[in-house]
Amino acid sequence: MILHGYTTSKLPMEFICNNNSVLGGRNIAETFNQYFLNIGINLADKIEPSTINHNAFLTEEFKNSLYFYPTDASEVISVCNTLKNKSSSSMTKLSLGLLKLL
Numbered sequence: 001m002i003l004h005g006y007t008t009s010k011l012p013m014e015f016i017c018n019n020n021s022v023l024g025g026r027n028i029a030e031t032f033n034q035y036f037l038n039i040g041i042n043l044a045d046k047i048e049p050s051t052i053n054h055n056a057f058l059t060e061e062f063k064n065s066l067y068f069y070p071t072d073a074s075e076v077i078s079v080c081n082t083l084k085n086k087s088s089s090s091m092t093k094l095s096l097g098l099l100k101l102l
Contacts, residue, residue: 011025012028013025013028014028015028015031017035080096080099080100081100083096084096085097085100
């Protein structure tokens with residue numbers, strides 16, 4: 001339910017992980033955090049090493065692929081300064097005008 005711009009919902013206070021009961025919001029959040037913190041390593045450990053070079057799978061040229069050039073703080077500040085000031089704010093409740101002052 002959305003009330004005055006804020007979302008409210010009832011969250012479960014118990015969560016089952018590896019057949020163990022996890023109780024309380026903070027413990028559930030920490031369990032999710034640990035899961036997502038370790039999932040990359042856990043999945044990578046299950047992948048068998050390959051002798052095939054990754055280029056063997058790239059059969060086409062990807063001229064329209066996405067690449068991000070390295071940047072630095074001065075470029076980010078410069079781009080932010082070109083944006084219009086608006087009264088709206090982000091999830092952090094900081095407006096762009098305020099961020100420009102920082």
